[in-house]
Amino acid sequence: MSGNKSGIITKCLGGLYTVESPDGIYECKARGVFRNRGISPYVGDIAELQDGVIVGIAERKNCIIRPPLANLDQLIFVVSTCSPAPNYLILDKFIAIAEYKGITPVVVVTKTDIGDSRPICDVYGSIGIKVIEADYSDEASIQAVRELISGKISAFTGNSGAGKSTLLNAVDPQLNIPTAEISRKLGRGRHTTRHAELYKLSGGGYIADTPGFSTFETNRYDIIRKEELAGCFREFSEYTDGCLFNDCAHVCEKGCAVVEAVNEGKIPKSRHESYCTMYEEARQLKEWEIK
Numbered sequence: 001m002s003g004n005k006s007g008i009i010t011k012c013l014g015g016l017y018t019v020e021s022p023d024g025i026y027e028c029k030a031r032g033v034f035r036n037r038g039i040s041p042y043v044g045d046i047a048e049l050q051d052g053v054i055v056g057i058a059e060r061k062n063c064i065i066r067p068p069l070a071n072l073d074q075l076i077f078v079v080s081t082c083s084p085a086p087n088y089l090i091l092d093k094f095i096a097i098a099e100y101k102g103i104t105p106v107v108v109v110t111k112t113d114i115g116d117s118r119p120i121c122d123v124y125g126s127i128g129i130k131v132i133e134a135d136y137s138d139e140a141s142i143q144a145v146r147e148l149i150s151g152k153i154s155a156f157t158g159n160s161g162a163g164k165s166t167l168l169n170a171v172d173p174q175l176n177i178p179t180a181e182i183s184r185k186l187g188r189g190r191h192t193t194r195h196a197e198l199y200k201l202s203g204g205g206y207i208a209d210t211p212g213f214s215t216f217e218t219n220r221y222d223i224i225r226k227e228e229l230a231g232c233f234r235e236f237s238e239y240t241d242g243c244l245f246n247d248c249a250h251v252c253e254k255g256c257a258v259v260e261a262v263n264e265g266k267i268p269k270s271r272h273e274s275y276c277t278m279y280e281e282a283r284q285l286k287e288w289e290i291k
Helices: 088-101 118-126 139-149 166-173 226-232 234-240 257-263 271-283
Strands: 004-013 016-021 024-030 046-050 053-057 073-079 102-109 130-133 153-158 198-201 206-209
Touching: 004 024, 004 198, 004 234, 024 046, 024 206, 046 102, 046 166, 053 234, 073 088, 073 139, 088 102, 088 226, 088 271, 102 166, 118 130, 130 226, 139 166, 234 257, 257 271
Parallel strands: 024 053, 073 102, 073 153, 102 130, 153 206
Antiparallel strands: 004 016, 004 046, 016 024, 046 053, 198 206
C-alpha cells in the first residue's frame, strides 16, 4: 500500500489496527507521534493512512473511553424483562452518558415472551426515548431493529445475560457473534465480548458489540459533574426554568418545578430516583477523579 488513504478503524488489538477503506482492508500500526501527544486511535475513528501506517485521525463527533469507541450515532441498551431483571439505575446512568455525549439513546427490550415489558416501555417511551420490543417470533420487531441500525454506527450494550449477542445474530445472521448461556449460579451471563470491534452490517452501517455493563463500569465511559447532570435527563428540561432558585439541585428543594412534576406523575419516579442517586455520587467526586 502506498500513498495516502483514509478509512474507518474497525478493530484494535494489541497495537494493531484494522482499517477498512473503500479499496480494501488494512492492518496498520499508529505512528509514535500519537503516543507522544497522548492520543490513541479508537475503533470508529476515521484514520488517514500513509504507507500502511496511521498518520492522522479526523476530528471526532463524540467518543466513549472504555471500550474506546468514536463517532457513534446511537447507543442501544438491551434490557431484558427478567433473568436478569432490569436495573433502572444502571440504565439511567448509561442513558445520561449518551445524552452527555450527544449520542442517541435507544432501548431494546428482550425476553418479552417470559416477562412484562410494559414498565420499561412506559418509563422510557414517556420521555421520548425510542423503545423496541424484540420478539423473535415476530419478524417485524426484528426488522424494526434492522432499520434502526441501517447505515449508522451503533453500539449495543446491556446487562450480561440480557441477550445482546442473540439479538444481533437475529438481526444479521452473518455477524455470527459468539454467545454464552446464562450462568444459572451467578444469574448473569459470562462475558463473551472482550474488546471493542465494529462489525459491518449486510444492510449498511456498523455495530459495536461491547462488554456487558455492571455497576462499576459507568464511570469508565465518562464522568458527569453534578451541575451538568440535570441536562442529561431530557424530561427535566421543560421544568428546570420554573424552579424557585437558579442553582436548584432538583433533588428535594422547596419550589423545585422538577420535584413538583415528579409528584404529579409528569416525570417517572424511577428516573428521578436515579437522578438523585447520581447527583449524590457526583457531589462526592473529588476534583482529581474528574480529571
